[in-house]
Amino acid sequence: MAGKNTRPFGPRGESLLEIKLKQVIELSFVHEVILSTNDPVCVDIGQRVAGDLLTVDHRPEHLCLDTTSLSDLTRHFGAIASGEYFLWTHVTSPFFGQTAYKRGYEAFLRAINKGHDSLLAVEPMQDFLIFRDKPMNFGQPENYWPRTQDLESFHRVTSGLFIGGTADLLAHGARAGNRPLFFEVTGPEALDIDWPQQFQMAQMIASSGQYLDE
Secondary structure, eight states: OTTTTTSOOSTTSOOHHHHHHHHHTTOTTOOOEEEEESOHHHHHHHHHHHGGGEEEEEOOGGGSSTTOOHHHHHHHHHHHOOSSEEEEOOTTOTTSOHHHHHHHHHHHHHHHTTTOOEEEEEEEEOSOOEETTEESSOOBTTBSSOOGGGSOOEEEEEEEEEEEEHHHHHHHOOSSOSSEEEEEOOGGGGOOOOSHHHHHHHHHHHHTSSSOOO
């Protein structure tokens, strides 16, 4: 969806990028905010909203292609980030706001004391799922259609939050380590905007004003 990050979205005409920057620059546990882009419109918005609080990474063109490997992009971020730990988020998760970031950060602090090395936001999915024409979590002969609440739950990775060691980004090209904590989110917090229909639906949610937590 072309221009989705910079077109008017919020109830006051804010773009997704503007909303996200306002959310993260106020987080007390974030010491450097990096905006990685090759879009001059994004750079202008970033500098207007965040000013000196923002570091702009003019992303190399070879990392902006449809064929770009996410592992290569991840290693690039590992090379430019300065902190021991990273918090990675996407502007396409507008309802994952300050409250959710704080909950996730606090969960990560508890998790590393229990042997976890990273955290990623996930949405639990407890529904009838099919993969390659075959049931994934239902279809047993003795009980083909179990109750929904009895189904095995799966997780969908959202774009709201990834936290981990910066060195792991560079070494492994992955945003999650070997022992990630799955940080569950639901409802609007789990929404990621990829398609025009999702953009329109999210705009309707945003128009209420109650889910945009800046």
